[in-house]
Amino acid sequence: MTDSFMVINNREVRFEPGQTILEVAGANNIEIPTLCHLKGTTPTGACRICVVEVEGPDKLVPSCAEPARVGMVVQTESAEVIKARRSILRLMLSSGNHNCDIKDYDTKDWTQDQLRLLSGETPQELCPAWGDCKLQDLAFKYQVKAVGQPLSECKYPMETGNPLIVRDFSRCILCGRCVQACREVQVNNAIDFGYRGADAKIIAGTDVSLKDSDCVFCGECIQVCPVGALFEKKAKNGARPWETQKIRTTCPYCGVGCQQILHVKDGTIMKVTGAEDGKPNLGRLCVKGRFGYDFIYSKERLKTPLIREGETFRSASWDEALNLVAHRFSKIIDTHGPDALAGVSCARSINEDSYQMQKLFRAVFKTNNIDHCART
Amino acid sequence: MTNSFGEFSRAKMFLVIGSNMTEAHPVAATFLKNAVMDGAKLIVVDPRAHALTRFADLHVPIRVGSDIAFMNGVMNVLIKEDLYDKEFVKTRTVNFEELKQTVLACEPEAMAVICGIEPGVIVKAARMLAAVKPVMLCYTLGITEHTCGRNNVVSTANLQMLLGNMGMECGGVNPLRGQNNVQGACDMGALPNVYPGYQQVINEESRKKFGTFWDVGNLPDKNGLMIPQMMDGLVDKSVRGFYIFGENLANTEPDIRKVEHELASAEFLVVQDIFLNETTRFADVVLPAAAWSENDGTFTNSERRVSRVRTASVPPGKAMPNWWIFREIAKRMGQTWESVSAQEIWDNEISVLAPALGGIKYHRIEGDGLQWPCPTVEHPGTPVLHQKIFTSGKGSFTPVTWTPPAEVPDDAYPFVLSTGRRLYHYHTRTQTGRCEGLNDLLSEETADISLGDAQRLGVADGERVVVRSRRGRVEVKARVTEEVPKGMVWMAFHFREGNANWLTNPAFDPFTLTAEYKACAVSLEKA
Numbered sequence: 001m002t003d004s005f006m007v008i009n010n011r012e013v014r015f016e017p018g019q020t021i022l023e024v025a026g027a028n029n030i031e032i033p034t035l036c037h038l039k040g041t042t043p044t045g046a047c048r049i050c051v052v053e054v055e056g057p058d059k060l061v062p063s064c065a066e067p068a069r070v071g072m073v074v075q076t077e078s079a080e081v082i083k084a085r086r087s088i089l090r091l092m093l094s095s096g097n098h099n100c101d102i103k104d105y106d107t108k109d110w111t112q113d114q115l116r117l118l119s120g121e122t123p124q125e126l127c128p129a130w131g132d133c134k135l136q137d138l139a140f141k142y143q144v145k146a147v148g149q150p151l152s153e154c155k156y157p158m159e160t161g162n163p164l165i166v167r168d169f170s171r172c173i174l175c176g177r178c179v180q181a182c183r184e185v186q187v188n189n190a191i192d193f194g195y196r197g198a199d200a201k202i203i204a205g206t207d208v209s210l211k212d213s214d215c216v217f218c219g220e221c222i223q224v225c226p227v228g229a230l231f232e233k234k235a236k237n238g239a240r241p242w243e244t245q246k247i248r249t250t251c252p253y254c255g256v257g258c259q260q261i262l263h264v265k266d267g268t269i270m271k272v273t274g275a276e277d278g279k280p281n282l283g284r285l286c287v288k289g290r291f292g293y294d295f296i297y298s299k300e301r302l303k304t305p306l307i308r309e310g311e312t313f314r315s316a317s318w319d320e321a322l323n324l325v326a327h328r329f330s331k332i333i334d335t336h337g338p339d340a341l342a343g344v345s346c347a348r349s350i351n352e353d354s355y356q357m358q359k360l361f362r363a364v365f366k367t368n369n370i371d372h373c374a375r376t
Numbered sequence: 377m378t379n380s381f382g383e384f385s386r387a388k389m390f391l392v393i394g395s396n397m398t399e400a401h402p403v404a405a406t407f408l409k410n411a412v413m414d415g416a417k418l419i420v421v422d423p424r425a426h427a428l429t430r431f432a433d434l435h436v437p438i439r440v441g442s443d444i445a446f447m448n449g450v451m452n453v454l455i456k457e458d459l460y461d462k463e464f465v466k467t468r469t470v471n472f473e474e475l476k477q478t479v480l481a482c483e484p485e486a487m488a489v490i491c492g493i494e495p496g497v498i499v500k501a502a503r504m505l506a507a508v509k510p511v512m513l514c515y516t517l518g519i520t521e522h523t524c525g526r527n528n529v530v531s532t533a534n535l536q537m538l539l540g541n542m543g544m545e546c547g548g549v550n551p552l553r554g555q556n557n558v559q560g561a562c563d564m565g566a567l568p569n570v571y572p573g574y575q576q577v578i579n580e581e582s583r584k585k586f587g588t589f590w591d592v593g594n595l596p597d598k599n600g601l602m603i604p605q606m607m608d609g610l611v612d613k614s615v616r617g618f619y620i621f622g623e624n625l626a627n628t629e630p631d632i633r634k635v636e637h638e639l640a641s642a643e644f645l646v647v648q649d650i651f652l653n654e655t656t657r658f659a660d661v662v663l664p665a666a667a668w669s670e671n672d673g674t675f676t677n678s679e680r681r682v683s684r685v686r687t688a689s690v691p692p693g694k695a696m697p698n699w700w701i702f703r704e705i706a707k708r709m710g711q712t713w714e715s716v717s718a719q720e721i722w723d724n725e726i727s728v729l730a731p732a733l734g735g736i737k738y739h740r741i742e743g744d745g746l747q748w749p750c751p752t753v754e755h756p757g758t759p760v761l762h763q764k765i766f767t768s769g770k771g772s773f774t775p776v777t778w779t780p781p782a783e784v785p786d787d788a789y790p791f792v793l794s795t796g797r798r799l800y801h802y803h804t805r806t807q808t809g810r811c812e813g814l815n816d817l818l819s820e821e822t823a824d825i826s827l828g829d830a831q832r833l834g835v836a837d838g839e840r841v842v843v844r845s846r847r848g849r850v851e852v853k854a855r856v857t858e859e860v861p862k863g864m865v866w867m868a869f870h871f872r873e874g875n876a877n878w879l880t881n882p883a884f885d886p887f888t889l890t891a892e893y894k895a896c897a898v899s900l901e902k903a
């Protein structure tokens with residue numbers, strides 16, 4: 001195969017046939033902003049924020065969809081490009097309820113603005129994506145304001161009718177990433193573009209609520225939404241990125257073993273996302289992995305050892321409970337032999353726990369009567 | 377699994393048998409669906425027309441428990457039509473002649489009767505399987521939870537060897553594990569016959585090795601009891617002290633009434649868990665444990681990948697990590713164990729003792745986990761097993777023949793009850809039942825029945841029905857659905873009320889003592 005070369009920002013770079021301009025740029029550490037592009041899915045060219053200038057007649061092309069060609073000469077941040085991006089951003093900002101201050105912040109006073117928000121005076125109705133929004137980032141980067149433009153009323157009310165996913169159409173920029181994620185990543189085919197022109201909306205089924213559609217609440221759409229149009233109801237605005245610690249772990253449910261990122265604030269998990277590029281799930285999760293974390297905070301958790309007293313239990317110290325267990329097990333071993341003890345380990349707990357339990361049975365009790373529910 | 381989830385999206389063809397993957401292993405199913413959207417072929421063999429069948433090129437709705445008949449029929453066609461992989465069979469396997477003898481007696485016509493399908497479907501499936509290479513075979517509990525569970529598993533291996541689909545990428549036999557760490561619990565030796573790393577307890581060498589490492593004498597030299605034997609032992613008093621860690625046996629074992637009698641017979645019962653549940657009702661001592669994300673550790677997934685679990689929260693009250701509790705009991709019985717963290721237990725004991733885990737250390741699995749066998753710290757892990765040769769030399773065909781479930785429908789109990797899991801819940805809901813939102817999406821048990829049966833019995837969707845077996849009765853809402861074939865009732869075991877295990881049959885596979893959760897006979901009537 002002969003090497004293929006093109007020029008990006010006056011630099012000659014090599015590419016593999018079939019790569020898009022965006023991919024070639026990425027491989028060469030040249031950043032091009034994107035909104036609708038979703039890695040691994042078919043490009044839709046919906047947002048056009050990724051436009052670049054190509055020498056030739058059709059000057060501005062979306063880099064996420066345009067294949068690289070030999071001899072192509074591309075500028076990723078030319079005056080033309082910036083002008084186009086700014087006008088796209090202005091339109092997006094004015095078409096929705098982007099009440100994160102980005103609309104009319106003082107460009108010279110960005111730091112002050114940040115400090116004010118960090119101080120915790122953030123109003124509750126502030127967009128849940130604040131600080132984690134690609135639109136906000138880009139508006140700042142390209143210094144776009146939409147001051148004075150009236151907020152256009154959103155035709156569609158917020159959907160809060162299911163317990164897990166909130167859909168706020170007033171902030172939707174119709175990038176279509178959620179549709180791609182639902183259709184091409186998770187292949188659940190629950191949502192799609194509906195209606196036309198100014199009425200455009202992401203619809204579930206025949207524009208029913210998620211609960212009444214084919215949606216299986218995997219939440220992949222939330223994970224890919226670049227703005228605050230989709231979010232986890234359970235997170236309750238408590239997962240601002242600067243407040244949370246990100247901890248990678250493994251899902252406690254099925255044998256796929258998906259890798260999760262726990263967003264933890266003050267020792268409490270606020271939300272869970274898939275670990276992008278982590279094996280084996282490559283960022284994907286299902287409903288249990290994404291929303292099944294808060295059982296550990298249940299009020300019904302056992303908090304102290306319990307010892308039976310007649311029909312009920314009484315609380316006991318660890319010493320008392322453990323001494324009792326050791327004493328009763330020793331007595332059974334003494335009178336009936338070690339094989340009068342048996343134990344069942346837990347197929348949900350960590351390896352180290354199962355190891356310790358079988359060691360206890362074999363090395364201490366001296367019986368091999370140890371099993372687990374391998375079969376359920 | 378012999379192979380890895382990473383191969384799913386690249387695979388050319390799948391045979392999914394006895395696995396409701398979109399609900400039980402949803403993320404694995406997404407990769408499979410990705411492949412199908414890219415043109416991979418899919419055959420689903422399952423009594424129910426569950427969601428995955430919408431993506432299938434061929435759905436074979438066999439009768440519950442007829443898997444072996446189906447696979448033998450397919451192998452019959454493969455051999456008769458000379459469609460099998462002769463090179464693979466010759467160089468990599470033994471015992472082909474015996475297999476041939478058995479399956480040549482399994483004509484598709486006869487097998488089709490057992491399976492309740494047309495013979496042509498068996499022939500078609502065989503030809504489709506032979507036309508693409510490799511084929512990835514995936515199964516779940518639909519294969520194992522039968523009295524012939526072990527033979528079902530053997531059949532899947534026979535079929536894949538005959539097709540020459542073993543030991544290569546995007547092929548193999550791939551059981552998807554039901555619980556997150558079943559693989560790990562087996563690897564750790566929480567089994568009556570093996571130490572960590574599958575080293576036999578009856579082998580003197582192994583006993584010596586573990587005895588020396590643990591610094592103890594006379595390790596027991598005969599295999600221990602499996603769960604059903606332990607339960608019987610409680611009643612006949614051969615087992616007196618019983619220690620249950622994290623399993624809600626009172627709801628998960630077949631025939632709840634019998635199980636409760638057994639648990640009540642225990643002389644001294646210790647239950648270690650994170651919640652009170654149906655099982656703790658019988659306990660003498662309950663020990664409060666730290667839960668997932670309250671301590672560090674590792675899980676091993678179905679593809680043998682050891683991944684890290686990390687601490688995010690502190691356990692409530694006095695709850696402690698399980699490994700700590702076991703260590704404290706050992707101490708009170710005269711043994712002081714050195715390791716005082718999960719990392720020390722793994723790095724200094726487990727990975728030293730189990731050769732296949734020798735190269736897996738915490739510092740190597742900070743990011744992605746590693747797949748065993750991984751014998752040395754330089755080893756990259758093993759995504760595909762049996763690549764050049766089978767771990768145990770040549771692959772051996774083990775012919776098996778079909779046997780019916782232990783209990784089949786009759787006049788008094790004319791329906792088959794089959795059980796499984798639903799998407800929004802997990803097991804007895806000790807976890808998911810306490811997660812905000814999940815319970816709202818699915819808040820009670822249902823009996824799934826076919827349109828035809830519903831009409832015949834005059835039951836509308838959502839109306840209450842009584843399901844009865846020889847062991848018990850439950851009253852639940854009917855869910856009338858096209859997923860379920862005529863003559864079947866399908867239920868889960870997530871809820872205490874209407875739990876299918878009031879009905880299920882404690883009949884076990886003679887080799888694995890796995891219970892037949894997938895088939896028993898029930899009657900059905902409007903409540």
Ligand code: SF4
Nearest residue numbers: 182215216218219221
């Ligand atoms: S939650 Fe999952 S299934 Fe539902 S719309 Fe989002 S991506 Fe689709």
Ligand code: SF4
Nearest residue numbers: 172173175176178225
């Ligand atoms: S909901 Fe989010 S991801 Fe979907 S189209 Fe709107 S902005 Fe894009």
Ligand code: SF4
Nearest residue numbers: 251253254258286289
């Ligand atoms: S996220 Fe879903 S598919 Fe992944 S391990 Fe958890 S339960 Fe299984």
Ligand code: FES
Nearest residue numbers: 036045047048064
């Ligand atoms: S990112 Fe390229 S068109 Fe949206």
